[in-house]
Amino acid sequence: MVVENENVEIRQKIDDFSARCRQAGLKITPQRLAIYKALITTTEHPSTDMVYQRVGKDFPNISFDTVNRTLLTFNQIGAAFVVEGSGEVRRFDANFECHQHFKCIKCKRIIDVFHEPFNDVQVPVELAGNCEVLRKTVYFEGYCDECK
Amino acid sequence: MVVENENVEIRQKIDDFSARCRQAGLKITPQRLAIYKALITTTEHPSTDMVYQRVGKDFPNISFDTVNRTLLTFNQIGAAFVVEGSGEVRRFDANFECHQHFKCIKCKRIIDVFHEPFNDVQVPVELAGNCEVLRKTVYFEGYCDECK
DNA sequence: CTCTGTGCAAACACTTTGCAGCTAA
DNA sequence: TTAGCTGCAAAGTGTTTGCACAGAG
Numbered sequence: 001m002v003v004e005n006e007n008v009e010i011r012q013k014i015d016d017f018s019a020r021c022r023q024a025g026l027k028i029t030p031q032r033l034a035i036y037k038a039l040i041t042t043t044e045h046p047s048t049d050m051v052y053q054r055v056g057k058d059f060p061n062i063s064f065d066t067v068n069r070t071l072l073t074f075n076q077i078g079a080a081f082v083v084e085g086s087g088e089v090r091r092f093d094a095n096f097e098c099h100q101h102f103k104c105i106k107c108k109r110i111i112d113v114f115h116e117p118f119n120d121v122q123v124p125v126e127l128a129g130n131c132e133v134l135r136k137t138v139y140f141e142g143y144c145d146e147c148k
Numbered sequence: 149m150v151v152e153n154e155n156v157e158i159r160q161k162i163d164d165f166s167a168r169c170r171q172a173g174l175k176i177t178p179q180r181l182a183i184y185k186a187l188i189t190t191t192e193h194p195s196t197d198m199v200y201q202r203v204g205k206d207f208p209n210i211s212f213d214t215v216n217r218t219l220l221t222f223n224q225i226g227a228a229f230v231v232e233g234s235g236e237v238r239r240f241d242a243n244f245e246c247h248q249h250f251k252c253i254k255c256k257r258i259i260d261v262f263h264e265p266f267n268d269v270q271v272p273v274e275l276a277g278n279c280e281v282l283r284k285t286v287y288f289e290g291y292c293d294e295c296k
Numbered sequence: 297c298t299c300t301g302t303g304c305a306a307a308c309a310c311t312t313t314g315c316a317g318c319t320a321a
Numbered sequence: 322t323t324a325g326c327t328g329c330a331a332a333g334t335g336t337t338t339g340c341a342c343a344g345a346g
Contacts, residue, residue, distance in 0.1 A: 027300060027345050039242040045249075045258040047237045048335080063303045068336070070301095071240050080242040083249065083258060084285055085233020087336090089195045089310065092219050094187040094228040101193075101231065102275055105282070110193040110231060115272040121286060124263040127250055134253070134290040137232055138269060145278040175320050175325065196310085211328045216311070218326095235311090237335065 013040050017079055024077045034059050035070045036079065045083050084139055100137055104144035111144065161188050165227055172225045182207050183218045184227065193231050232287055248285050252292035259292065 017036050021028050038054045039046070046054070052067040074080035085103070091110065100113040118138045127133060142148075165184050169176050186202040187194070194202070200215040222228035233251070239258065248261040266286045275281060290296075 025300090029301065029345070031302075036242070039240060043243070043260060045239045045241050047239050049237070051240070061303085065304080065337085066302055074242075075240070080240050081244075081283075083233070083239040083241050084283065084287065085231070086236050087238025088234050089197070090235025091193045091195050091231040092187060092199070092223070092228050093193050093231050094184070094222075095191070096229075102279060102281070104279070111275075111279075112191060113272060113275055115274070118269075118272075121266075123288065124261060124266075126263070127259075127261055127288060130293040131250060131252070131259075131288075132291040132296045133250070133288050135229075135232065136286065136288045138284065139232065139287045140271065140275060140279075140281050140284050142282040143280040148280040173325090177320070177326065179327070209328085213312085213329080214327055 010037070010040060020077055020079055026073065026077065031055075031059070031062055031066055032070055034062070035067060036074065039071075039074070039080055084141060100139065102140040102142070102144070104147050105141055106143055106147040109144055113138075113140065158185070158188060168225055168227055174221065174225065179203075179207070179210055179214055180218055182210070183215060184222065187219075187222070187228055232289060248287065250288040250290070250292070252295050253289050254291055254295040257292055261286075261288065 014033065014036065018028050021032065026032070034055045035051060038051050042054070044050065048064070048068045048071055051071060052062070052064050055062055055067060071080065075082055088108065095112065097114075098119045100115060100118055102111045102113050103109070104111070115138075121136050121138065123133045123136060162181065162184065166176050169180065174180070182203045183199060186199050190202070192198065196212070196216045196219055199219060200210070200212050203210055203215060219228065223230055236256065243260070245262075246267045248263060248266055250259045250261050251257070252259070263286075269284050269286065271281045271284060
């Protein structure tokens with residue numbers, strides 16, 4: 001059964017998660033479990049607030065900060081990650097030449113990358129069929145020469 | 149001379165910009181010119197605040213909002229653009245399978261894209277030589293099926 | 297029992313809005 | 322002249338911090 005398999009998969013992920021917490025010296029609290037579960041049972045790439053809403057349904061007393069802090073913790077121990085580029089101040093670019101971006105996750109610097117082969121990335125049909133794609137780019141994250 | 153060429157290029161861009169403003173029914177004010185110039189003479193993908201600092205040097209009385217509003221205006225008329233993903237609340241993902249993201253610029257929804265050929269994007273040597281690249285992804289923006 | 301995690305509240309940072317006076321066309 | 326722009330101030334939204342109590346190990 002599909003549903004069964006999903007449950008197995010979720011249980012598996014939660015086990016892995018628990019192990020990862022223990023390894024990182026983090027206690028396994030009901031809140032953390034609830035937040036983690038909320039995160040792996042959605043595909044909507046939620047914001048802190050969305051997770052808060054979701055967890056609040058079976059956990060009415062949880063506080064917003066706990067959710068926020070917990071998500072940041074998950075990010076640190078590698079149990080979740082921040083969607084590329086999100087959560088930062090708005091930044092502008094006036095260079096319309098085709099190029100790509102590399103962002104340093106420490107100093108937040110954004111470096112232009114000019115790499116020919118990426119200039120003609122094709123939009124997958126599954127997307128092109130439903131959505132109107134206006135921009136496409138190859139995006140890199142990591143530590144820059146000065147921060148690594 | 150390189151410097152001469154640069155000046156020519158900048159003058160050219162400012163002319164284009166002026167035309168674009170006129171076409172969009174926007175007045176060409178000293179502030180707008182200063183902000184635009186600040187934007188095209190840097191490669192640092194500045195935030196509003198960075199532009200504000202920069203413009204403030206030769207334009208001490210400009211206000212922060214003017215800079216902010218002007219940059220948003222530039223984005224609307226296509227004289228500049230917001231760096232992909234920036235300027236939004238932080239969002240999380242717990243799916244570590246290799247996949248790409250499409251973001252709807254209207255409803256902000258993020259949709260997963262699973263497209264095999266993108267799974268092994270190579271990091272350009274120019275980057276790999278200097279930086280430590282931890283994540284690489286192909287990123288799309290536009291209007292989703294519901295918003296277009 | 298101990299020490300980390302949680303909840304609360306206040307502080308912050310960034311962005312947006314409303315309005316009155318100013319200015320480019 | 323006049324519609325649109327700028328500067329100021331206040332409000333809004335999302336995030337971070339400090340601390341006391343509670344609960345996991």
